[in-house]
Amino acid sequence: MQSENSGFFCSIQVDSKNCVSNAVWVDARARMSYTYFGDAVYFDTTYSQNENMAPVAAFTGVNHHGDTVVFGCALILDRTESSYGWIFETWLAAMDRRLPFSFTTDEGKGMAAAVAKVFPQCFHRLCRWRILSRCKKKLTDVYTRFPGFHDELKRCINGCDTVPVFDMFWGSILDKYGLRDDTWLQSLYEIRHKWVPAYLTSSFFAELSLTHRVETVSRFHRNNFSARVSLSTFINRFEQHMDSLYANEAQKDIISFPLEQLLKTNTVLEKQAASIYTRSAFETFQAELIEALQHFAIKVQDGPYMKYCVERDGNPPTRHTILYSVAEEKAWCECCRFAFSAIPCRHVLRVFVLAGVIMIPEPCTTKRWTKKAKTGPELIGLNVGNESGSANDVASRYNDLVHDAMKCAEKGAVSAGAFRFAKEVLRKAFMEIKGLGEKLNTNDMHSAVANR
Structure with missing residues (x-):
């Protein structure tokens, strides 16, 4: 795929037996989207909920329409702190080492330790939707006996916008359902500053609604990827899914309402x-x-x-x-x-x-x-430095040109007229660049002959 798409980034980690242990891949469109909407990133590891799903995670965010946008994927065969660290470092390098403001993940000591090392300046949040989902499994008896318990719990978590109100509401739920001694809920309360919105007031998370969850790529994973599906087949299907996401975004960009x-x-x-x-x-x-x-x-x-x-x-x-x-x-x-x-x-x-x-x-x-989210300077947060990148570095120049070309593609795809105009402009630009390259090569040859 990298040979077919020069803007495609892929890196593979192997173990001592030279077998694949982890991999990260990012395409040019994901890089482009990240420059606009990479202020809040969610590392989606839904695969871990189902042993029949292959271990493919996704770096995702939310675009200006409130829809999911994908910033890259990772194959995780070794779920250790060092592996997560390599995955995060590799992905960050693909994104020119530009940090998001917030980074949301599932629970896990190894993952949390890796986030702290690779994203020390980001606010690390735990996904509350995954925690609510896990509550159903941990509190099966409570859910069975009290059908209204889940809705009350969601209102407490998502509806309380100050700490005192949340603490009061949480306590009333524990008393109402006799759950003061429940160790699972006690453990959640101890880390409430990592996942309860009332406590998360110091960073940006790109959530337009606290009560409605943005559709993630987890449904696509469930429908298209199991341990019986080959990785190459999944990647092809995922590329098609990505195409539909970008098409949907482009369509919303041009639709206007009175x-x-x-x-x-x-x-x-x-x-x-x-x-x-x-x-x-x-x-x-x-x-x-x-x-x-x-x-x-x-x-x-x-x-x-x-x-x-x-x-x-x-x-x-x-x-x-x-x-x-x-x-x-x-x-x-x-x-x-x-x-x-x-x-x-x-x-x-x-x-x-x-x-x-x-x-x-x-x-x-x-x-x-705003409607102008993808115009002008990009939004993304902190640059942690890229010492190898400079104006004289081929890779840096290449990435910069890909970025500009993607902008042309976005604007040129909105209509047939814009498409024809963009194609002609790009054709002329290519011919001029090609001519400049041939002229430089000729001059270099003349210089080499003259210096003999």
């Missing part, structure tokens, strides 16, 4: 959001705005940083404190939802409405969820 079909409040804030956000991001903003209009806000402190209290129906658990600076055009809410998802929360929006803020302040929007 504003009158989307608006529900007819406020300027909503109209502005509809004009800048993608459909999925706008719907999240819209839901927050509608909720904001159901909340009550009161200013409790004046000054450079005004303090507001916002709550709904006089219900104390819904009460939040917001600081708002007119000079900085910034607002901070104790729910910290903006840091988590980069969409203004209902409490901040309620303060904006009360304060007469007509347009969403620029500091309260991020390009990541």
Whole structure:
């Protein structure tokens, strides 16, 4: 495959017997997507739940439409700390050593240790959906006797946006169902700062919704890959699946909807959001705005940083404190939802409405969820350094050119006219580059003859 696609990256690790132990592969499209949406990465190891599935994991993220995007895959035959370390290091090298802001994985001491070594500057989170799924197996008797238990547990985890409210709700569930002495739930509570949203307020996770899980590649794995399917067959099927994901993203990029079909409040804030956000991001903003209009806000402190209290129906658990600076055009809410998802929360929006803020302040929007997410400078987080890469390095120049070519391909594929124009421009550019190369070769030959 690497010979067929020069933008394809693949690295294989072998053991002492020269047998494959692990592998990592990334294609040019995955690299391109990572430059835009690599701020939050999920290492999907769904295969470990089913012994009949071959051990193929995926590095995934979320694009500006709220859909899954794949950043690469790994074959894991040796599940040790050193193997995970090699996989993460190899993948990071394929991504020019650009770190995400957050890195989400399943539980596991070996994996956690590898993440700490390779991604020390990233916030490492455990996947709460995998933890909820495991709860069903660990608490089978409770689930059987109390059909409503799972929904209550999900509401507690996903619906509580501050630590005190979560702790209160969690405790009430333990008391209601007599689970104070359950060792499984005790172990989960001890690591709550690694997976409960109320505790994860210091990093970005690219989640538009806490209650709706983005479709991962796990369903594709279950339907297409078992231990009886060869790796080459799976990779071909996966490439087809990737094609469909990119086609879906391109289709959503060019689809537009009349504003009158989307608006529900007819406020300027909503109209502005509809004009800048993608459909999925706008719907999240819209839901927050509608909720904001159901909340009550009161200013409790004046000054450079005004303090507001916002709550709904006089219900104390819904009460939040917001600081708002007119000079900085910034607002901070104790729910910290903006840091988590980069969409203004209902409490901040309620303060904006009360304060007469007509347009969403620029500091309260991020390009990541907008229709222009894939234009201009990329978003991705931290560069941990690539000492071998430079303007004089062939590999670096090659990767840079592939990146630009992928941009041309994205824009040129949206219509037949754009396709024809892009093909002609690329053909002319190729002929000019080819001519330059032949001229340089001729000059080099003349120089060599003259120096004899």
